[in-house]
Amino acid sequence: xxxxxxxxxxxxxxxxxxxxxxxxxxxxxxxxxVPKRTHEENLSQQVIKGKVLWEKNNCMGCHTIMGEGAYYAxxxxxxYDRRGEGFINAVLTSKIPWQPRGRQMVAYGFSKEDAANLxxxxxxxxxxxxxxxxxxxxLKK
Amino acid sequence: xxxxxxxxxxxxxxxxxxxxxxxxxxxxxMGFAHMGYDGLHxxxxxxxxxxxxxxxxxxWLLSGFMGAAYYIIPEESENELVSVKLAYIQLISLAAVGxxxxxxxxxxxxxxxxxxxxxxxxxxxxxxxxxxxLGIILxxxxxxxxxxTTALVLTMGLVFAALLYLPGMIWFDNQTMDSFFxxxxxxxxxxxxxxxxxxGILAFLLIKITGVxxxxxxxxxxxxxxxxxxxxxxxxxxxxxYIGVGKIWLIVGGIFSALEPLAxxxxxxxxxxxxxxxxxxxxxxxxxxxxxxxxxxxFVGAGLxxxxxxxxxxxxxxxxxxxxxxxxxxxxxxxxxxIVFSIISYTMPNLxxxxxxxxxxxxxxxxxxxxxxxxxxxxxxxxxxxxxxxxRKVGIEFGEVQTEIQVHFLILVLCAxxxxxxxxxxxxxxxxxGRPTEEALAPSPMKANVISPVI
Numbered sequence: 001x002x003x004x005x006x007x008x009x010x011x012x013x014x015x016x017x018x019x020x021x022x023x024x025x026x027x028x029x030x031x032x033x034v035p036k037r038t039h040e041e042n043l044s045q046q047v048i049k050g051k052v053l054w055e056k057n058n059c060m061g062c063h064t065i066m067g068e069g070a071y072y073a074x075x076x077x078x079x080y081d082r083r084g085e086g087f088i089n090a091v092l093t094s095k096i097p098w099q100p101r102g103r104q105m106v107a108y109g110f111s112k113e114d115a116a117n118l119x120x121x122x123x124x125x126x127x128x129x130x131x132x133x134x135x136x137x138x139l140k141k
Numbered sequence: 142x143x144x145x146x147x148x149x150x151x152x153x154x155x156x157x158x159x160x161x162x163x164x165x166x167x168x169x170x171m172g173f174a175h176m177g178y179d180g181l182h183x184x185x186x187x188x189x190x191x192x193x194x195x196x197x198x199x200x201w202l203l204s205g206f207m208g209a210a211y212y213i214i215p216e217e218s219e220n221e222l223v224s225v226k227l228a229y230i231q232l233i234s235l236a237a238v239g240x241x242x243x244x245x246x247x248x249x250x251x252x253x254x255x256x257x258x259x260x261x262x263x264x265x266x267x268x269x270x271x272x273x274x275l276g277i278i279l280x281x282x283x284x285x286x287x288x289x290t291t292a293l294v295l296t297m298g299l300v301f302a303a304l305l306y307l308p309g310m311i312w313f314d315n316q317t318m319d320s321f322f323x324x325x326x327x328x329x330x331x332x333x334x335x336x337x338x339x340x341g342i343l344a345f346l347l348i349k350i351t352g353v354x355x356x357x358x359x360x361x362x363x364x365x366x367x368x369x370x371x372x373x374x375x376x377x378x379x380x381x382x383y384i385g386v387g388k389i390w391l392i393v394g395g396i397f398s399a400l401e402p403l404a405x406x407x408x409x410x411x412x413x414x415x416x417x418x419x420x421x422x423x424x425x426x427x428x429x430x431x432x433x434x435x436x437x438x439x440f441v442g443a444g445l446x447x448x449x450x451x452x453x454x455x456x457x458x459x460x461x462x463x464x465x466x467x468x469x470x471x472x473x474x475x476x477x478x479x480i481v482f483s484i485i486s487y488t489m490p491n492l493x494x495x496x497x498x499x500x501x502x503x504x505x506x507x508x509x510x511x512x513x514x515x516x517x518x519x520x521x522x523x524x525x526x527x528x529x530x531x532x533r534k535v536g537i538e539f540g541e542v543q544t545e546i547q548v549h550f551l552i553l554v555l556c557a558x559x560x561x562x563x564x565x566x567x568x569x570x571x572x573x574x575g576r577p578t579e580e581a582l583a584p585s586p587m588k589a590n591v592i593s594p595v596i
Contacts, residue, residue, distance in 0.1 A: 004290075004360040011367035018374045018397075025378075025393065029386040030321065038317045038385045048314045058246075058253030061188025066384045067461030068320060069255055070191045071528075072174065074539040075461055101540045102177055106186050125316055131391065133383030135457045137536030 037129040050121025053114055062105070065125060067133060073105065075134060080119070080126040088122060089115050142491045144215040146222035148577035151492050152232055153208030154485050158568050160201035160239065161478075165561055167194040172557055175543075175550040185247065192246045192258045198473060199256065200239040205481030206338050207235070207274055210295060212488050213345050214278050217292035218285025223277055231273045238266045254319065256327045257309045264310050271303045290359035291348065294366055295341025301334040317385035324380040331473075332376060332401060332443075336369040339439070339480045340408065346432045346487055347412060351419025358415060365407045372400035379451050383460060391453045398451040402444030405476070412436035426499035428487035430507050435479035438511065442471025442518070458533040463525035463546075471518040482567065493574045494581030502566050510563025516556030524549035 034040070054060070060069035063076050079088060091098050091105070092115040098105040110118070142148065170181055170190040179187065215222055222228055242259045245251060251258040259267065278296055282288060309326035313319040344362045348355050378394020412433055423429065446468040450459040459465070486503075490496045497503065524546045531542045 002360065002364070004356060004363065007360045007363035007367070008290075011363045011370070014367045014371040015374070018371050022374045022377065025375075025389065026321070029381070029390070030318065033387040034315065034317050034321075034385060037387070038315055040315065043314055051314065051316060051319075055253040057249065058188045058192060058251050058258065060253045060255050061191045061258075062186075064461040066316070066320060068384070069461070070188070071461065071463050071466060072171075072187050072191070097182070101544050103174075103540065103543065104179060104182050104186075106182075106188070128317065128385045130383045130385055131388060133457060133460065135533065137532075137534055139530075139534045140536035 039124070039127055042124055042127070044120065044124075046117050046120040047124040049114075050117040050119070050124075053110075053118050054121060057106075057108060066128075066130060073103070076122060076125075077128075077130065077134060078126050080122045085119055088119050092118055142212075142488075142577070142581050143583050144221050145582055146225045146228070147212050147215050147488075148492055149222065149225055149228045149232070150208040150212035150488060151577045152229070153204050153211060154481075154488075154571070156232065156236055157201045157204040157208065157481060157485075158571055160197050160204065161564065162568065163243075164194055164197035164201060165557075165564065167191075167197065168557065169554065169561075172550055172554045176547055176554065177544075188253070189246050192251055192253075193243050195256055196242060196246070196258055197239075200235070202335075202473075202477045202481060204235060205477075205484070206299070206335075206342075207231075209338075209342050209481070209484040210274075210278055210299060212484070212492075213295060213342065214281050214285075214292055217287065217289045217345070218282050219287050220281055220285035223280040223284060227273060228277055231270060231277070234266070234270050234273075238263060238270060254309075254323055257323060261310055261312075264306075268303075268306065271306070275300060275303055289355070290362060291341055291344045291355075294337055294344070294362055298334045298337030298339075298341060301337070302330055305329050305334060320384045321381065321386065324377055328377045328380055329374070331477075332373045333370065335477060336373065336404060337366050339435075339476055340366050340369070342480050342484050343408065343412065343432065343436065346428065346483055347415045347419075349487065350423045350425065350429055350432060351415045352422065353415045353419045357418075361407075361411050361415075365404055365411060368400075368404040368407055372397050372404060376401045379453075379456065382453050382456055395451070395453050399448060401451075402440065402448050405440040405444035409436045409440040424496070424498045425487060425490060427497075427503040427507070428483060430504075431479055431483035431486050434507065434511065435475060435483050438471065438475030438479055438514075440475075442468070442473075442475035446471055446518070446522075458529050459525070462528050462533070463521055464529060465525075467518055467521035467525050470521060471514060474514045485571065489571065489574045492577040492581055494578050495574050497570065497574065500570065502570050506563045506566035506570060508563070509566065510560050513556050513558070513560025513563055517553055517560060520549050520553035520556060524553075 062070050062073035064071065065076050067075065092108060092110045093112065095107055095109040097107045167190045170185055171187060171194060173179065174187050211222060211228060242263055245260065246258065250260060252260050278299065282292060282296060305326055308322040311322060340362055344358050347353065348358050375393050376398035378390040379398040381390035381394055416433060450456055450464050450468065490498060527546050528542055531537045531545060532539055
């Protein structure tokens with residue numbers, strides 16, 4: 001039967017081994033995969049300013065991006081492809097709440113420059129290789 | 142209570158209950174918004190309600206864990222807390238930082254990173270607060286007569302939780318990098334080190350309530366926390382499927398996160414087995430209910446409902462839908478909400494000297510909150526699965542699907558009302574207990590052991 005000291009070794013040994021594997025995998029991902037998959041060369045100042053605006057206004061508090069966030073407003077990873085620049089600009093610069101089907105968005109009334117920064121952020125993230133996410137609706141006729 | 146300084150725990154529990162009440166209010170605001178009634182939009186838009194709801198959850202649970210540690214560590218190490226005054230200062234600063242953050246969310250003072258919305262300048266105050274807390278706990282343990290496995294596992298969980306907060310404070314220009322390290326905090330907390338905290342509290346409660354030999358309980362505690370880390374650390378991969386890192390995470394995350402329920406299953410079997418093996422003489426029936434309850438509900442909520450959508454083939458469609466909210470609610474409630482309720486139920490008679498071990502109000506609180514939360518989980522599940530099929534499989538536009546599933550939020554709000562009634566009764570009992578008293582203090586630790594070996 002398992003003794004307490006054996007159980008302790010199981011805990012400590014298992015933790016050290018799995019954490020070492022986790023660190024090695026993380027290092028490989030971050031140093032080799034992320035720069036290529038996210039096209040880091042396209043990470044312009046405009047995209048970075050867009051990311052700052054994304055966080056400053058807690059867009060993730062309603063929307064999702066890369067599937068992460070709240071589930072109250074649409075997923076925006078591919079919004080640049082889906083809606084296009086004109087539509088995105090109209091929503092972001094609107095001075096009255098955007099409310100498709102009655103569900104209201106905060107009326108941010110962004111300046112043209114800020115809207116362009118956020119759009120650049122959406123364009124950049126839309127080009128990231130996300131292992132096929134979001135999936136294409138396979139039952140769509 | 143055996144040590145005078147243990148009474149600090151009471152105030153952490155009181156703060157915990159206050160913040161939980163506020164969290165529920167913001168939950169209702171979101172529930173109504175999902176039903177189409179967002180009348181408070183101009184003052185509390187959805188993203189504000191959401192940030193407040195999730196951050197209050199984190200703070201009330203942390204306050205509960207800290208209270209648990211302030212009660213358990215003196216008893217386990219057989220030593221008074223090194224500084225009660227500092228513990229009170231830490232309590233006040235925790236409340237101050239929490240309240241500042243939450244008020245700030247109403248004025249766009251935040252960083253929109255799910256669960257980590259606290260702005261970085263305030264993060265430093267959080268770090269200072271947690272360092273004070275850990276200083277008190279570690280010094281008490283160091284000066285104590287004993288260092289039990291239960292105390293060490295609980296402390297290890299708290300120290301790791303503090304360390305893991307740091308990667309979340311680093312700024313990255315790249316959204317993928319940002320998300321990658323955000324999960325080091327969020328995942329490795331809730332599916333890693335928080336389970337150590339839960340395991341430590343659970344072991345303490347089982348030793349006290351069942352009377353089973355400490356060596357047996359602590360041996361299985363090691364096995365459980367071992368399973369937690371072996372599955373949970375590499376299980377982080379299930380958050381890396383679709384954020385811009387390689388396919389290796391689909392395999393590693395898939396396999397190891399599918400093993401994560403084992404730790405919760407072990408916890409449930411462990412608690413039930415210890416109860417059956419034990420003497421069943423402990424009078425505190427409410428503490429027993431919550432203790433067995435947390436081990437079982439956490440297995441269902443965190444274990445089974447997590448497994449339901451953790452495989453990459455399923456997660457491709459469920460990722461970022463209400464299915465996540467289904468799992469999240471029962472998991473947080475079962476694993477962490479209920480363990481805080483367990484330790485409160487166990488400690489209150491000892492802190493106050495009033496022995497409301499088994500009351501109708503207490504039983505109602507237990508059943509109403511649990512049945513209410515199960516109903517909420519079901520409503521989220523039905524809405525989530527409908528959303529997955531209509532939006533992700535059939536390709537109907539997001540807004541149209543949301544209108545279709547509004548009705549499920551009516552059920553959600555009804556079940557949330559039941560849940561809230563249970564919580565209200567629990568808080569009513571908490572208030573009825575009154576404050577800690579001198580009379581509750583056993584004359585000496587030695588004598589206390591003789592008089593009441595199981596309490």
